[in-house]
Amino acid sequence: MFGRGQGADDDTVVAMLAAALRRDISFGVLPPDQKLKIEALRQTYGGSNHSMRETLRMLSAEGLVEATAQRGFRVTSATEGDLRDILLMRLQVEQLGLRMALEHGDVQWEGRVLAAHHALRRTEEALARGISDALALDWDMACRTFASVLVEAAQSPRLSHMQLKFYDQSRRFRLALLREGRLDFALRAKQQQVLVEAILTRNADAALAALKTYVSDDMGT
Known part of the structure; x- marks a missing residue:
């Protein structure tokens, strides 16, 4: 015992x-x-x-x-080569996960996507007014939650695990963009809205294209 x-x-x-x-x-x-x-x-x-x-x-x-x-x-290192490789894996995993989620996701999943998006927008609106360590932590978690919710309806625990693994490897690059003041929060808001609207209308091609644009900009590429 x-x-x-x-x-x-x-x-x-x-x-x-x-x-x-x-x-x-x-x-x-x-x-x-x-x-x-x-x-x-x-x-x-x-x-x-x-x-x-x-x-x-x-x-x-x-x-x-x-x-x-x-x-x-x-x-581990954080070179330009690392950035490109992590971006490659994020796109492969997250686009596959989103495609599967669009096939299997129900109304409850759509609600979780909307809730995660709302929480992310709130933190980004606050960050646009001024950055603090506590707010940066909240934003980092909101970004992670939004990304994970997009693929959770794929009904593949292993895919969700891989998504979080590569997402966590990308966090250093995103947070560096935040520290350096290189994030365009207005552009991010538009990209997120396009992505969410494509998901809600179940437009797979538009959703996957929007996800690719959002993830690429999210990592500064």
């Missing part, structure tokens, strides 16, 4: 550590290619050697951290 409880506690610690490191990698606190030493990370984020190592392995599976036998762990 104790063993099961201890295991659950360990899983909770790893999940919390992963969330903290994932956030700091995404926001550039832990920059690309930085070496990740377990003891130094423990001093900043807490946890045991075991939980931190498990956290780094989890982030390695997500593509945010790279593990090498001789050099330990480091934050």
